Amino acid sequence: DAGVIQSPRHEVTEMGQEVTLRCKPISGHDYLFWYRQTMMRGLELLIYFNNNVPIDDSGMPEDRFSAKMPNASFSTLKIQPSEPRDSAVYFCASSFVDGRPSSGNTIYFGEGSWLTVV
Amino acid sequence: AQSVTQLGSHVSVSEGALVLLRCNYSSSVPPYLFWYVQYPNQGLQLLLKYTTGATLVKGINGFEAEFKKSETSFHLTKPSAHMSDAAEYFCAVRKDSSYKLIFGSGTRLLVRP
Numbered sequence: 001d002a003g004v005i006q007s008p009r010h011e012v013t014e015m016g017q018e019v020t021l022r023c024k025p026i027s028g029h030d031y032l033f034w035y036r037q038t039m040m041r042g043l044e045l046l047i048y049f050n051n052n053v054p055i056d057d058s059g060m061p062e063d064r065f066s067a068k069m070p071n072a073s074f075s076t077l078k079i080q081p082s083e084p085r086d087s088a089v090y091f092c093a094s095s096f097v098d099g100r101p102s103s104g105n106t107i108y109f110g111e112g113s114w115l116t117v118v
Numbered sequence: 119a120q121s122v123t124q125l126g127s128h129v130s131v132s133e134g135a136l137v138l139l140r141c142n143y144s145s146s147v148p149p150y151l152f153w154y155v156q157y158p159n160q161g162l163q164l165l166l167k168y169t170t171g172a173t174l175v176k177g178i179n180g181f182e183a184e185f186k187k188s189e190t191s192f193h194l195t196k197p198s199a200h201m202s203d204a205a206e207y208f209c210a211v212r213k214d215s216s217y218k219l220i221f222g223s224g225t226r227l228l229v230r231p
Contacts, residue, residue, distance in 0.1 A: 004161075042221060042223045043221040048218060056218065105150075105212075106152075109162040109163070110161055111160060111161040112160075
């Protein structure tokens with residue numbers, strides 16, 4: 001089975017431009033997460049969805065960031081307008097909750113989208 | 119609130135030596151605990167996890183970790199380091215009532231020839 005697929009893998013954009021990051025979760029997974037990784041702040045959870053519904057967006061830094069999940073196989077994270085401080089690696093991850101304590105509901109990560117805003 | 123502390127942002131060992139990466143958590147309820155590895159320019163890969171049952175957990179690549187409730191620790195070990203183990207390692211905790219993973223700040227493992 002294919003893992004979590006993210007695109008683009010790398011993006012360089014100018015300040016003020018709109019950036020859209022895309023994610024295809026593992027088929028059958030019902031949770032989707034967006035994380036951001038920076039040297040200064042480490043791995044931060046931005047938002048997560050359950051069955052395509054946003055559950056917790058408390059980690060979204062500001063109104064310039066928005067995320068959608070129109071269906072079970074696709075999600076986007078949009079930054080508009082982008083700023084240099086948004087430069088980071090953005091990870092999408094997904095998980096399947098089967099209700100068994102022993103499963104731990106492992107979260108599987110994509111390879112990340114490396115964003116540079118100049 | 120839950121948190122994860124990884125002691126040592128960098129750990130350097132010789133090839134063949136014991137690897138010990140430390141992780142302590144704070145949680146008011148029994149947590150689910152994870153170790154992930156991140157190789158350069160790649161995503162995070164699950165090494166091992168503790169959910170219930172046996173407190174000594176074995177993972178991939180010869181790594182293992184032991185959940186010690188009395189010490190609120192989940193240290194990662196490997197008896198003999200290999201050059202290919204050089205990477206960044208993240209400890210993470212998840213509480214049963216939430217499906218969010220809270221990550222530690224990471225420990226970069228350097229393996230000397």
